[in-house]
Amino acid sequence: MTDFLSTYGFLIVTMLQAGLLGLSLYFPLQAGQLSLASPGFYALGGYVAAILLTNPAFAGLRDTLGNAMFPLTWLAAAVLAGLLGLLVGVPALRLRGIYLALATIAFVEILRVVSLNLTFTGGAVGIFGIPQAFGFQDRWQYVFIFGPLLILTLLFARQLERSRVGRALRAIREDELAADAMGVPPTQYKVLAFVIGAVLAGIVGAMSAPFLNTWNAKQGTFDASIATLAFVLIGGSRNIWGPVVGGALLTAVPEVLRFLADWRLVINGLVLVVASLYLPQGIVGALERLGRPRPPQRPTPVKPAEVTP
Amino acid sequence: MELSQFIQNLMNGLAIGSVYAIFALGYTLVFSILGIINFAHGAVFTLGAYFTYTLVVGQFENNGLLKGVNLFPDGSPFSGQPLTFALATLLGATLAGLVAVLIERLAFRPMRSRGADPLLALVSSLGVALVIVNLIQLLVGAEIYNFPSDAYGDTPPALSFTLGGKIVIIRTVQVIIFAVSLVMLVILGYVIGRTKIGKALRAVAESPTTASLLGISVDRFILITFFLSGFLGGLAGTLVGTAFGVAGPYFGVVYGLKGLAVIVLGGLGSIPGAVAGGLVIGLAEAFVPPEFSAYKDAVAFALLFVILLVRPQGLLGRAAIQKV
Numbered sequence: 243m244t245d246f247l248s249t250y251g252f253l254i255v256t257m258l259q260a261g262l263l264g265l266s267l268y269f270p271l272q273a274g275q276l277s278l279a280s281p282g283f284y285a286l287g288g289y290v291a292a293i294l295l296t297n298p299a300f301a302g303l304r305d306t307l308g309n310a311m312f313p314l315t316w317l318a319a320a321v322l323a324g325l326l327g328l329l330v331g332v333p334a335l336r337l338r339g340i341y342l343a344l345a346t347i348a349f350v351e352i353l354r355v356v357s358l359n360l361t362f363t364g365g366a367v368g369i370f371g372i373p374q375a376f377g378f379q380d381r382w383q384y385v386f387i388f389g390p391l392l393i394l395t396l397l398f399a400r401q402l403e404r405s406r407v408g409r410a411l412r413a414i415r416e417d418e419l420a421a422d423a424m425g426v427p428p429t430q431y432k433v434l435a436f437v438i439g440a441v442l443a444g445i446v447g448a449m450s451a452p453f454l455n456t457w458n459a460k461q462g463t464f465d466a467s468i469a470t471l472a473f474v475l476i477g478g479s480r481n482i483w484g485p486v487v488g489g490a491l492l493t494a495v496p497e498v499l500r501f502l503a504d505w506r507l508v509i510n511g512l513v514l515v516v517a518s519l520y521l522p523q524g525i526v527g528a529l530e531r532l533g534r535p536r537p538p539q540r541p542t543p544v545k546p547a548e549v550t551p
Numbered sequence: 552m553e554l555s556q557f558i559q560n561l562m563n564g565l566a567i568g569s570v571y572a573i574f575a576l577g578y579t580l581v582f583s584i585l586g587i588i589n590f591a592h593g594a595v596f597t598l599g600a601y602f603t604y605t606l607v608v609g610q611f612e613n614n615g616l617l618k619g620v621n622l623f624p625d626g627s628p629f630s631g632q633p634l635t636f637a638l639a640t641l642l643g644a645t646l647a648g649l650v651a652v653l654i655e656r657l658a659f660r661p662m663r664s665r666g667a668d669p670l671l672a673l674v675s676s677l678g679v680a681l682v683i684v685n686l687i688q689l690l691v692g693a694e695i696y697n698f699p700s701d702a703y704g705d706t707p708p709a710l711s712f713t714l715g716g717k718i719v720i721i722r723t724v725q726v727i728i729f730a731v732s733l734v735m736l737v738i739l740g741y742v743i744g745r746t747k748i749g750k751a752l753r754a755v756a757e758s759p760t761t762a763s764l765l766g767i768s769v770d771r772f773i774l775i776t777f778f779l780s781g782f783l784g785g786l787a788g789t790l791v792g793t794a795f796g797v798a799g800p801y802f803g804v805v806y807g808l809k810g811l812a813v814i815v816l817g818g819l820g821s822i823p824g825a826v827a828g829g830l831v832i833g834l835a836e837a838f839v840p841p842e843f844s845a846y847k848d849a850v851a852f853a854l855l856f857v858i859l860l861v862r863p864q865g866l867l868g869r870a871a872i873q874k875v
Contacts, residue, residue, distance in 0.1 A: 276670065333860050340588065344815050345859045348852035351808060355849035464808055468590070468677045475674050507685040514678025518671040519661050 251382020253497050257490040258388040259450060264473035264485025265395055266443040271479055272408070273428075273435040274415035275335065278467035279327075279346035280443040282353045285462025286326060287319035287447025292369040292457040293362060294318060312375045315448045323444025324437050331436040335429060350467055358459045368458025375452040384453045391449065392486070395442060399482045402438075411435055476517045478524025487526055555717035560837045566725035566794075568833020569732035574787035574806060575813035575825040576739065577651075577780035583756040583820035584776045587669050590676040591654055592784050593807020594683035595647050597800060599785020600792035601687060603643030604696055607636060614692035636698075640789045647785020648778040654679050655777040660770070680807075687800040697796040724794045731790060735783065736826060743822065752776065756820070805848065812851040816858050818868020827866055 263280055270277040294300050294315045304311050334345045357363045364370075375387060402408045413421035414428050422428050451457045469492070477488020495513055499506035521528050552560075574596060581589045609623035658675045710721040743749035754762040755772045763769045788803060813832055817824025832851045839847050858865060 337859055337863055340819070341815070341859055341863050344811055345856055347808070348812065348855040348859070351852040352849050352856065355846055355852075359845045464804070468674070471670075472674045472677065475668075475671055504689050508682050508689065511678040511681030511683075511685065514681065515658050515675050518675040518678065519658075519665075522662075522665065522668060522671055 247382040248380060251380060251385070253494065255381060255384045255388055255453065257493045258385065258392055259446060259453075260470075260473055260489030260493040261486035262388065262392055262395060262446045262489070263443060263470050264477060264489040265392075265399065265482070266439040266446065267470050267474050268399070268479065268482070268485045269439040269442070270432070270435045271474060272403075272415060273411040273432050274418070275432055275436060276339065276343045276471075277346045277436060277439065278343050278471060279330065279349055279436075280439060280470050281462040281466035282346075282350040283323040283327065283440040283443035284447040284450070284466070285350075285353060285357065285457075285459070287323055287444035288451040288454075288457045288461055289357060289363055289369070289447075290319040290322055290444070291315035291448035291451040292372050295372050295452065296369055297362065309376050312452070315451075316445050319444040319448035320441045323447075324441045327437040327440025328433065331433045331440070332429075335432045335436060347464060347467060350462055351464060354459050354462055357462075364458065366459065368456055368460075369451075370456040372452050372455050372457065374455075375449070378452075381453065384449070387449055388446075391445065396482055396486070403482070407431065407434070472514055474524075476514070476521065476524055478526030478528075478530075480523070481526045481530065484524050484526040488524065491525070553715055553717060555714035555719045558714065559719050561834070562721050562725060564834035564837030565830065566728045566833075567836065568830040569729050569736075570787050570790050570829075571806075571809060571813050571833050572826045572829025573732045573735050573783045575810045575817070575829050576736075576822065577783040577787075578810050579814045579817075579820055579822060579825045580776050580780045580783075582814065583822075584752070584759075584773055585659070585663070585672075587659075587672045587676075588811065589654070589659075589780070590673060590807065591651075591658075591679040591683065592780065592810065593803035593805075594680040595651055595654075595781050595784040595803070596788040596791075596806050597687065597797075597803035598650055598683060599643050599647035599781075599788035600797045600802065601691065601696075601788075602646045602785065603639050603789040603792070604698060604797060606639040606642055607699060608696075611691040611696070613694040613696075615688070615690050617690045618692070640786065643789055644782045644786035647788070648780075648782035650683075651777045651781025651784070652774050654781075655774060659777075660773075684800045684804075693799045695796050695798050698793050722794075728790045728794060731786070735786065739779070739783075740822070748772075748775065809851045812855040815855050815865055816851075818865030821865065821867045824865055824867035831866075 263284060266280045266283070267277065295304070295311065307314060330346075330349055334342060334349070337345055358366055375384070378384065403412075410421065410426045410431050413424065413426055414431055418428050447461070450461075454461075470489075473489035473492055474485045475488070476492060477486065478484025492510075492513075496506050496510050499509055502509060517525075523531065574592075577595075578588065578592050581587070581592075605622060610619070610621045611617045612619070654676070658679050659672060662672055662675060708720045708722055710719075710726075712719055741749075743752060751762070751767045751772055752775070754765065754767055755769055755776075759769045762772075787806070788797075791806070792802075809832065813828040814820075814825050815828075816831060817826070817828030832854060835854060836847050836850050839850060
């Protein structure tokens with residue numbers, strides 16, 4: 243067991259982390275908003291944690307708080323990501339479809355260039371020597387923080403879907419104008435969904451900084467945006483399990499293909515192409531369809547001859 | 552700013568801006584026909600540069616499966632002369648165009664015929680980009696390749712003069728890049744605006760269904776669009792490569808992103824918009840003061856963000872009619 247955990251622990255934690263990032267993109271998508279901003283908030287959360295945990299300015303705080311410092315970094319990351327999400331979300335969510343996607347790509351890129359050039363983010367080198375959370379000895383122990391976060395997020399997402407807010411979000415996704423006409427304020431709910439995603443990505447970042455030990459501008463890039471989107475779309479975008487399954491699988495694929503050595507990244511690309519061609523509903527969507535009885539056939543139209551009296 | 556510095560920045564901006572323009576045209580052509588963004592366009596840009604390099608040099612000395620293989624044992628077919636280098640460039644761009652056609656057939660058409668979510672086309676094209684970039688890395692390694700200096704990288708400056716005690720140098724490469732881009736724009740403008748092919752293309756862009764009812768083979772014109780798109784992307788790749796060296800398999804990633812900023816700035820799907828957007832971003836980058844040069848790469852995205860908030864349809868785009 244310990245052998246298994248020390249070999250695959252890192253991968254398992256990375257799979258959980260990918261699932262969580264997928265979920266952070268899933269929240270705005272529930273309201274029909276394609277946002278690719280998650281890696282930006284993830285990077286921000288990581289920087290917040292990395293700075294709080296290594297910067298000499300917070301040495302006193304660290305000494306007083308001890309291990310309570312780690313939950314504090316999560317909280318700080320959540321608050322900052324939420325605030326930034328609000329700041330970006332309010333103007334950006336006036337945009338729709340591909341325009342919102344491009345605006346959020348621009349946001350992530352701006353954040354990346356800025357973090358590359360600031361001194362307290364460590365410039366291009368980044369921040370290293372981030373202490374392990376709660377003095378964990380092994381990487382697999384991060385399951386103990388990512389696991390509960392995933393469970394909490396899934397519970398939250400399920401409750402949200404069943405609540406009035408969830409119904410409002412779905413209404414906006416299906417038809418924004420109609421939802422507006424029915425008295426559902428679209429902007430308010432869209433910003434809410436966006437901020438929830440931002441907060442989640444920020445917390446995941448704050449947990450990941452100690453996990454990865456170093457943090458730099460490579461954490462939040464365009465590639466990461468698209469990878470996260472792929473988690474959701476390949477897994478399935480209409481079910482909370484979609485992002486989790488997609489994130490876990492797409493993270494595992496390159497590792498499972500390790501025996502193919504240099505070819506595994508090429509094959510990873512092919513997997514994306516083939517999956518988007520043959521699993522348009524995502525993996526979870528396809529499974530759901532398998533489990534459901536086939537929709538009833540259209541009734542055959544009544545022939546005019548039979549209608550006439 | 553002194554006049555000499557101003558002229559220098561202006562020339563730098565026009566040269567890079569015109570490459571942005573022809574590169575972004577490839578994006579915008581595909582977008583105007585299919586309504587999707589082809590994220591593999593940046594990879595096609597990289598491929599164009601590598602194709603031309605292969606034609607000119609014929610062998611790769613760095614790591615990778617092709618290390619030491621001499622593709623043209625009697626010396627490469629297109630090296631040495633600027634004229635033959637130009638031929639290699641055209642051929643390299645053509646090959647890039649054919650790859651784009653292949654991408655359409657393998658990654659986009661099957662999806663279109665299934666009526667899949669356009670978002671999935673985005674993921675699919677990203678998968679293609681991953682495949683291309685990693686294949687390049689496998690075959691020829693991740694190192695920088697430079698075009699041979701006798702191509703036209705090292706030719707003496709086209710123009711250098713003193714202005715107010717400062718020397719202004721206009722590099723030949725810059726002039727060539729600007730001239731080639733300009734010629735491409737004129738040709739493309741003519742093809743799209745004046746010829747029968749262009750008319751059909753515009754019809755398909757307006758409404759594929761109506762166009763097919765009028766007897767236009769939509770699939771064929773989509774292929775033509777992808778060929779043009781790949782040709783322009785590959786050509787841009789070689790042009791940038793001659794100026795800065797081909798910086799590895801990830802060469803096109805930054806250009807791919809900036810190209811997005813360019814087409815949104817100009818107006819998605821608008822051809823004059825892509826040109827205007829390219830020049831605006833090229834010039835804006837050239838005029839970033841040296842003390843802020845580290846933030847140069849953020850200029851395009853800051854402009855993109857601002858334009859989206861102020862005028863989402865872009866500088867020259869039409870406001871999209873909202874579907875109810």
